[in-house]
Amino acid sequence: MTTHHIALIPGDGIGTEVLPPARRVLDAVSCRHGFGLSYTSYDDWSCARYLREGAMMPEDGLDRLRDQDAILLGAVGHPDVPDHVSLWGLLIPIRRTFRQYVNLRPIRVFEGVESPVRGAVPGAVDLVVVRENTEGEYSEAGGRRNRGFPEELAVQEAVFTRAGVTRVVDYAFGLAAGRSGRLTSATKSNGIVHTLPFWDELVAECATGHPRVAWDQEHIDALAAKLVLDPARYDVIVASNLFGDILSDLAAAVAGSIGIAPAANLNPEREFPSMFEPVHGSAPDIAGLGVANPLGAIWSAALMLDHLGHREAADDITRAFASVLATTDVRTPDLGGTAGTADFTDELLRLL
Ligand code: NAI
Ligand code: MG
Numbered sequence: 001m002t003t004h005h006i007a008l009i010p011g012d013g014i015g016t017e018v019l020p021p022a023r024r025v026l027d028a029v030s031c032r033h034g035f036g037l038s039y040t041s042y043d044d045w046s047c048a049r050y051l052r053e054g055a056m057m058p059e060d061g062l063d064r065l066r067d068q069d070a071i072l073l074g075a076v077g078h079p080d081v082p083d084h085v086s087l088w089g090l091l092i093p094i095r096r097t098f099r100q101y102v103n104l105r106p107i108r109v110f111e112g113v114e115s116p117v118r119g120a121v122p123g124a125v126d127l128v129v130v131r132e133n134t135e136g137e138y139s140e141a142g143g144r145r146n147r148g149f150p151e152e153l154a155v156q157e158a159v160f161t162r163a164g165v166t167r168v169v170d171y172a173f174g175l176a177a178g179r180s181g182r183l184t185s186a187t188k189s190n191g192i193v194h195t196l197p198f199w200d201e202l203v204a205e206c207a208t209g210h211p212r213v214a215w216d217q218e219h220i221d222a223l224a225a226k227l228v229l230d231p232a233r234y235d236v237i238v239a240s241n242l243f244g245d246i247l248s249d250l251a252a253a254v255a256g257s258i259g260i261a262p263a264a265n266l267n268p269e270r271e272f273p274s275m276f277e278p279v280h281g282s283a284p285d286i287a288g289l290g291v292a293n294p295l296g297a298i299w300s301a302a303l304m305l306d307h308l309g310h311r312e313a314a315d316d317i318t319r320a321f322a323s324v325l326a327t328t329d330v331r332t333p334d335l336g337g338t339a340g341t342a343d344f345t346d347e348l349l350r351l352l
Helices: 015-033 047-053 061-066 083-097 162-178 195-207 220-229 241-254 295-307 311-327 341-351
Strands: 003-011 036-041 070-075 102-108 126-132 142-145 153-156 182-187 214-219 236-239 262-266 274-278
Touching (some): 003 015, 015 070, 015 295, 015 311, 015 341, 047 083, 061 083, 070 083, 070 295, 126 162, 126 241, 162 182, 162 195, 162 236, 182 220, 182 241, 220 241, 236 241, 262 295, 295 311, 295 341, 311 341
Parallel strands (some): 003 070, 070 274, 126 236, 182 214
Antiparallel strands (some): 102 262, 142 153, 262 274
């Protein structure tokens, strides 16, 4: 029997509440589909550790992850730790060291979920945001000067490379070719005069290698508006790091709640482990209440199984949660229900 070694990093806040449900679901399907999962849990890689010891993870943290088959992460972030410290102390080093340059974020409006958007009827909205995950606007290039003086300033450089843009855009075209054959590139090459015209050129170059994919580009501001007004028109959207981050939260809200959105941080070449995590953060406002929606984490776990070569097991999971939503009224408060995290998970396991 194949056994996959999974690193679990629950993190902070509701991250620690949504990973155990994901693990229960994983154990249920792995057993049925005849493969094993063994876990190493890094419970204290978190803001609590940072507050105690000054680092989110141990110095050799990345080395400990290197030989795992995949990483399943909850969320990091705590009100007592600046967000850039928690993000750059754990998540971003993992994404960059392991060359997880594709951040795949599928969004669907499920039967039984009421979208806040009138046009977003169940079944009609089924899209994927492909976010560039290792460069772009999220860069360390820049600095602060003259802190506290009237001439204080901050400069932040965005970094777009030919290799970095091409590989993620090429991945997105490949994905679109296997879906409906439509791709939209998010840009802002009217206002941002160096990096995004370069992005547009590289997208056009990549397109020549995928003649069967119909593609266009839209400025991010107009794209955001259209994603609300007519979400069903999109299939695959490829975007830079920042644009993709924002668009995927927006798309998740269109689908009913950020609590259901999953993400896969992929190293497509499989030289390193890929990382799977819900799109949402640690949600300090509801942490500890037992009402966090575990669906984002559970769907992320399904993406992980798909990546590990277990498509059928992954489909079992997505079918089971779609059926909880479509056939029962068991759902967490973010989706208008009264169920707790555990109630929802129990119901899902029952239908599984
Ligand atoms: P957030 O995603 O944690 O919360 C935004 C809103 O959505 C909150 O009202 C929250 O209650 C709700 N929400 C999120 N997930 C939910 C779920 N599963 N079920 C029900 N409701 C849910 O984003 P926010 O408030 O901007 O950030 C909170 C902390 O999380 C910050 O420290 C931030 O840096 C961190 N963060 C971490 C991320 C990560 O680890 N990947 C991603 C985004 C934020
Ligand atoms: Mg985000």
